[in-house]
Amino acid sequence: MPEARHEIIIRSSTDEDVPAMLAIYRHHISQGVGELGAFADEPLREEDLKARRKNMKKRQLPHLVADVGGEVAGYAYAVPFRKRPAYLFTVKHSIYIHADYMRAGIGRRLLPALIEACAKEGYCQMIGYVDAANEGSLKLHEACGFRRAGLLQAVAFKYGHWSDMVLVQRSLVEDSGQPPKPLSAG
Numbered sequence: 801m802p803e804a805r806h807e808i809i810i811r812s813s814t815d816e817d818v819p820a821m822l823a824i825y826r827h828h829i830s831q832g833v834g835e836l837g838a839f840a841d842e843p844l845r846e847e848d849l850k851a852r853r854k855n856m857k858k859r860q861l862p863h864l865v866a867d868v869g870g871e872v873a874g875y876a877y878a879v880p881f882r883k884r885p886a887y888l889f890t891v892k893h894s895i896y897i898h899a900d901y902m903r904a905g906i907g908r909r910l911l912p913a914l915i916e917a918c919a920k921e922g923y924c925q926m927i928g929y930v931d932a933a934n935e936g937s938l939k940l941h942e943a944c945g946f947r948r949a950g951l952l953q954a955v956a957f958k959y960g961h962w963s964d965m966v967l968v969q970r971s972l973v974e975d976s977g978q979p980p981k982p983l984s985a986g
């Protein structure tokens with residue numbers, strides 16, 4: 801658990817954070833949480849994560865870490881929801897907290913920071929896919945203003961059984977009927 805004397809600093813990730821982020825990710829894969837099991841057969845490599853970071857940075861998509869006393873206690877990022885141009889203003893996000901720091905309020909800091917960063921860049925909607933059995937993630941998302949937009953039944957086969965996924969959505973704009981303003985990234 802984070803010691804009281806260390807504050808939680810939310811900042812953009814750097815290449816130096818990649819090994820720590822991978823360790824967090826691999827831990828959760830081994831636990832079969834969330835949608836992570838989907839990638840179990842294709843282990844993510846440092847180069848992949850570095851390339852993804854670079855690519856997202858180019859598009860001004862946030863890739864954040866929670867830094868507690870110099871240790872990466874969690875990370876969160878957004879990627880395009882879909883590639884087709886109509887979906888340009890919608891992002892899909894992920895968040896993973898270090899096992900030693902779970903339930904310590906890091907998600908409650910990191911997810912709002914990601915929401916704010918996406919809104920600042922001009923994105924209009926955020927979408928997440930949460931395993932229906934992942935009560936912690938569902939509660940965190942609800943606490944951060946996401947609503948359940950749908951249930952995708954038996955869409956993920958992992959660890960020998962089918963899992964349902966809950967689609968969660970949060971608007972980043974006051975009036976989603978208005979045409980979008982150009983993104984900061986252009």
Ligand SMILES: CC(C)(COP(=O)(O)OP(=O)(O)OC[C@H]1O[C@@H](n2cnc3c(N)ncnc32)[C@H](O)[C@@H]1OP(=O)(O)O)[C@@H](O)C(=O)NCCC(=O)NCCS
Nearest residue numbers: 834895896897902903904905906907908930936937939940
């Ligand atoms: C789900 C996850 C992101 C939550 O982050 P966190 O830092 O542990 O959550 P926080 O401590 O900020 O808790 C925020 C709220 O979420 C809920 N919550 C978090 N973990 C919970 C759990 N295990 N069970 C029930 N509720 C939980 C609570 O409502 C909590 O508020 P409270 O502590 O005031 O009751 C984190 O546990 C995690 O990374 N899990 C493994 C990977 C994963 O599932 N990622 C998400 C994939 S969609």
